Amino acid sequence: MSICTLKVSLRSGAYADGPWEAVIEIDSSALLEDLHFAIQSALGFDNDHLYEFFIASTERSRDRVRFDDENGYLYEKTIEILHPLPDKKSLYYLFDYGDDWLFKVAKINRKEQAADPHATYPRVVREAGTKPTQYPDLDEDV
Template identity: 35%
Template sequence: MIWTLKIECEWGRYLEEECVRIFEIDEESSLYELHLIILKSVEFDNDHLFEFFTGRHFRNRKPLFSEDAWDFDYEKAIDNYHQMTLNEIYPLPKGLKLFYHFDFGDDWIFKITKSRKKPKSPDKDVEYPQLIESIGPAPEQYPAY
């Protein structure tokens, strides 16, 4: 089935304007694929560590694969991101949201919200994921200050 996801940049060292991207995406897409989709949609280089986590807001985080931040194994997490699909994540427990954290220095934080719209069957003439709406410019990953 095809879902609609809203991906909103909530925080980043150089975030100046609203940045929202809305995609139609296959529910079988992996978290790693979602990572690549987000980076492409904001024109960022894939040159930093990243993580997915849940929380009520981005400052209240609960890692997906480890309860203890000191027990975080990045290589194992990447393997898990390749294997875990969106339909394994959703529905999230009540009150929790999914977040994507890219570049642990500049701290780009994206909130990922699954639409309440009814999932639809894939259109054979459409290549998914498909960007269906873009609000605001992409933030500059490395502005020249």
């Protein structure tokens, strides 16, 4: 097993409360669907909404290559197939089309590393910032 190290950085979301990022080690042959579950686990989110990954120049670019449930690429494309990304392009992860949780996913190491035989993958190796809350308790005055 070859391990890929990815930095997942929160860009925006309905209840985002400051910056957050996590460094995740994952098998480079993992599917995008597996990366989705790894990010969900790192966040502590409920997996109850649609999601997609896309490659684009910017997070707002209309010129994007999408990987979603509709085209089935979530279940076919692996992390290693996507890298290296095209020049001046980034990988993004969009979860919940209503609350629009958007994350940038960047590969930190160009070279993959051998798996630690004592570790379980995927795993979060570092985290910084304020972890977002998917469904905060909103006090509403009636």
